Amino acid sequence: MKKVFILISIVAASFLLGSFLGVTVDAERNSQKDVRLVAANIPEVSRPAPDFALKDTSGKKISLSSYKGRVIMINFWATWCPPCRQEMPSMEALFKEYNKRGFEVLAISSDSQGEKIVKPFMEFYELTFSALMDADGEVHSLYGVTSIPTTYIVDKNGNIVQKIMGPRDWKDKNTKGMIEKLLQ
Template sequence: MKRLVLIVILLCLALFGCSKEEKGKSSSVSQLREGTAAPDFTLKDLDGRDVTLSSFKGKVVFLNFWATWCPPCKEEIPSMMKLNQQMAGKSFQMLAVSIDEGGKDAVTAFFKRTGFNLPSLNDPEQKAGKVYGITGVPETFVIDKNGVVVKKVIGGMDWASADSVQFFSELASK
């Protein structure tokens, strides 16, 4: 019976992403909807530099909230890396926002251990995550060149599929 419960829990995590809610706190932040302006934020990258979302206006932004401890996040990272490579030279910017409490050190160690690499920002206090109303990770927002959220995806996805690449290529060429 314990084994069955464990299997059900693992399946739920794999299907619906990883939730990290603080005990005793309910979310009073409304979730960001498609068709609304993407809220601006400034976070540090892995080199300690400030990165502001609005500085990418005029580019399609792939904004992904993730964590090193999240199985669906780890599963989708290789496809994110492929998408980022396929979109090189186009009007496109990928931003992977880590909500790890360990911040830069946790992400750097994870990338070193796994060989993964993404343009990453640190949000250990979940300042941007709260503004975007994320309910767990992974959660992705696609922002058009005008700064409008055109797509929101909750959970992991194969970002390197032919359909995904075509979607981003068409969006970047508009």
């Protein structure tokens, strides 16, 4: 009787374990499939930047295509993100230094409260570049953004020339050199 109980327990455990592993393999297979589908839509360097139109903190609709002929930094961020807040002052300094020469910063916020929280943030930190609202995450998805801050640099022709993940000191000589070169 004891042997039958042990045998039944082993068979049941094997069945449960096999069922569990099957779900894991299927889930992994499906997630890999989803990743491939999403990855196919993520803009790559040297490709045209996908166009979008979002409202700024004053409610005005801004489109990427309206900045053609300018070098653009598209920065995905949120007010609650410490690394995003950390890089904002150097981003503002870069913007002020190069804006009159054809450089723009479009800071796309994922904050669910939109301009109610972003506008006071921009005022408090004295940020003068454009902050755009993407509370539903549509443009974040369009660009394949999975973590913030993520930044794309777009040349005068509207092509992505660099993708940068994580915070940066935007006043460093490498960044300034890249912007100088793109503005020529």
